Amino acid sequence: xxxxxxxxxxxxxxxxxxxxxxxxxxxxxxxxxxxxxxxxxxxxxxxxxxxxxxxxxxxxxxxxxxxxxxxxxxxxxxxxxxxxxxxxxxxxxxxxxxxxxxxxxxxxxxxxxxxxxxxxxxxxxxxxxxxxxxxxxxxxxxxxxxxxxxxxxxxxxxxxxxxxxxxxxxxxxxxxxxxxxxxxxxxxxxxxxxxxxxxxxxxxxxxxxxxxxxxxxxxxxxxxxxxxxxxxxxxxxxxxxxxxxxxxxxxxxxxxxxxxxxxxxxxxxxxxxxxxxxxxxxxxxxxxxxxxxxxxxxxxxxxxxxxxxxxxxxxx
Numbered sequence: 101x102x103x104x105x106x107x108x109x110x111x112x113x114x115x116x117x118x119x120x121x122x123x124x125x126x127x128x129x130x131x132x133x134x135x136x137x138x139x140x141x142x143x144x145x146x147x148x149x150x151x152x153x154x155x156x157x158x159x160x161x162x163x164x165x166x167x168x169x170x171x172x173x174x175x176x177x178x179x180x181x182x183x184x185x186x187x188x189x190x191x192x193x194x195x196x197x198x199x200x201x202x203x204x205x206x207x208x209x210x211x212x213x214x215x216x217x218x219x220x221x222x223x224x225x226x227x228x229x230x231x232x233x234x235x236x237x238x239x240x241x242x243x244x245x246x247x248x249x250x251x252x253x254x255x256x257x258x259x260x261x262x263x264x265x266x267x268x269x270x271x272x273x274x275x276x277x278x279x280x281x282x283x284x285x286x287x288x289x290x291x292x293x294x295x296x297x298x299x300x301x302x303x304x305x306x307x308x309x310x311x312x313x314x315x316x317x318x319x320x321x322x323x324x325x326x327x328x329x330x331x332x333x334x335x336x337x338x339x340x341x342x343x344x345x346x347x348x349x350x351x352x353x354x355x356x357x358x359x360x361x362x363x364x365x366x367x368x369x370x371x372x373x374x375x376x377x378x379x380x381x382x383x384x385x386x387x388x389x390x391x392x393x394x395x396x397x398x399x400x401x402x403x404x405x406x407x408x409x410x411x412x413x414x415x416x
Contacts, residue, residue: 101141101145103121104119104120104121104141104144104145105119105120105121106118106119106164107120108164109157109185109186109189109190110185110189111181111182111183111184111185111186111188111189112178112181112182112184112185114160114165114166114168114182115165115166116157116158116159116160116165116166116182116186117137117157117158117163117164117165118137118155118156118157118158118186119137119138119140119144119155119156119157120144120153120154120155120156121144121145121148121153121154122144122147122148122149122151122152122153122154123151123153124151124152124153125151125152125153125195125196125219125413126152126153126154126155126190126192126195126196127147127152127153127154127155127195127196127197127198127409127413128155128156128183128186128187128195128196128197128198129143129144129154129155129156129198129199129203130157130159130183130197130198130199130200130202130203130204130206130207131156131158131159131162131200131201131202131203132199132200132201132202132203132204132225133201133202133326133327133329133330134272134273134276134277134314134318134323134326135162135200135201135314135396136158136162136163136313136314136317137156137157137158137163138163138310138313138314138317139200139396139398139399140154140156140198140398142398142399142402142403142406143198143398143402143405143406143409144156146402146403146406146410147406147409147410150410152196152413155186155190155195157182157183157186158317159179159182159202159203159206160173160174160178160179160182160325161174161321161324161325161326161328161329162317162321162325162326163317163321164317167321167322167324167325168325169324170328171257171328171331171332171335172332172335173328174325174328174329174331174332175332175335175336175339176205176206176209176332176336176339176340177213177339179206179209179329180206180209180210180213180214183206183210184214184217187217193217194216194217194218194219195217195218195219196218196219196220196221196222196413196416197210197211197218197219197220197221197222198221198222198223198224198409199221199222199223199224199226200223200224200225200226200396200397200398201224201225201226201395202226202326202329204223204224204225204226205226207221207223208223208226208228208348209340211348211349211350212343212346212348213343215348215349215350218350219350219351219413219416220350220351220352220353220412220413220415220416221348221350221351221352221353222352222353222354222355222408222409222412222413223352223353223354223355224354224355224356224397224398224405225355225356225357225360225362225395225397226362227354227356227362227368227371227372227377228348228377228380228381229371229380230344230345230346230380231337231340231341231343231344231345233341233344236333236334236337236338237333237334237336237337238251238252238255238330238333238334239334244284244365244366245284245286246286247289248286248287248288248289249284249285249286250284250285250286250287251330251333253286253287253289254327254330254331255330255331257324257331259289260287260323260327261322261323261324261327262292263287263292263293264292264293264323266292266293266294267293267294268315269315269318269319270311270312270314270315271298272293272318272323273311273314273315273318274298274299274302274311275293275296275297275298275299276296277306277311277314277396277399278299278302278303278306279296279297279299279394279395280359280394281297281361282358282359282360282361282363282364282394283361283364284361284364284365285361303400305399305400305401305402306399347379347380347381347382348380348381348382348383349382349383350383351383351385351416352381352383352384352385353384353385353386353387353388353408353412354372354377354381354384354386354387354388355387355388355389355390355397355405355408356372356387356388356389356390356397357389357390357392357393357394357395357397357400357401358389358390358391358392358393359392359393359394359395360393360394360395360397361395362395363389372387372389385412386412388408390404
């Protein structure tokens with residue numbers, strides 16, 4: 101881990117912290133919530149040893165990157181803009197892209213907006229869903245799962261932060277990172293995160309030291325930056341009207357765990373298996389469903405995910 105380099109890049113009006121290691125073709129890794137560049141620590145080490153330069157930023161709002169206060173500063177245009185600026189700062193034209201959770205959603209949009217900068221994409225957990233012109237994103241989730249669904253509960257500025265503040269940051273992170281319940285996570289207004297079960301013990305793939313690294317950064321930065329991505333979802337829906345109906349035009353491999361909450365959203369399995377996904381992602385080359393694996397798949401199965409990435413990107 102001490103071989104990983106840490107730099108700060110100025111891009112799109114913010115300062116972005118970037119972890120990187122290795123030399124060769126660049127693989128750019130995009131993390132999700134509530135995570136950091138650190139979620140990719142094992143992929144950085146294994147893929148850099150196979151001849152790639154691995155680059156993992158803290159996305160805006162996270163870790164050692166700047167965190168603008170307003171939710172309106174967290175649209176996919178802002179975040180993809182940060183990443184285009186990062187590629188320019190690195191002096192590189194095209195990269196391999198890997199995303200998970202929010203990082204996967206950002207990656208899909210990166211490919212929509214700037215396919216000229218992406219050689220190929222490996223995306224984890226969140227499949228590409230084209231914009232539904234009839235229903236705003238958060239409104240759609242509310243209709244499916246109700247007001248207590250976590251995305252709906254995260255909408256009001258300050259509310260989720262107040263719930264999180266009622267318990268130790270490390271415990272908040274343990275609740276998220278170790279969950280294995282594929283049902284939609286609901287956070288009732290009255291009880292907050294206490295409604296989510298406590299892990300009986302940390303799994304073998306996550307140590308107290310690793311939890312404490314995450315917790316230290318979230319104690320410094322707070323959760324508002326990460327939560328602002330959710331608060332910009334309906335704004336994204338409005339701004340992305342011109343891209344309605346567009347397909348993803350880069351080669352893609354998609355990986356999901358069969359215990360992932362995203363895999364159990366009504367209609368998702370059928371969408372992945374019955375051709376709907378392939379229609380929207382015409383250069384989709386492979387779908388991998390990993391058995392007995394939950395949402396934080398790149399941390400739970402680091403070696404397998406590294407090999408899945410390597411097996412795909414080495415073709416190009």
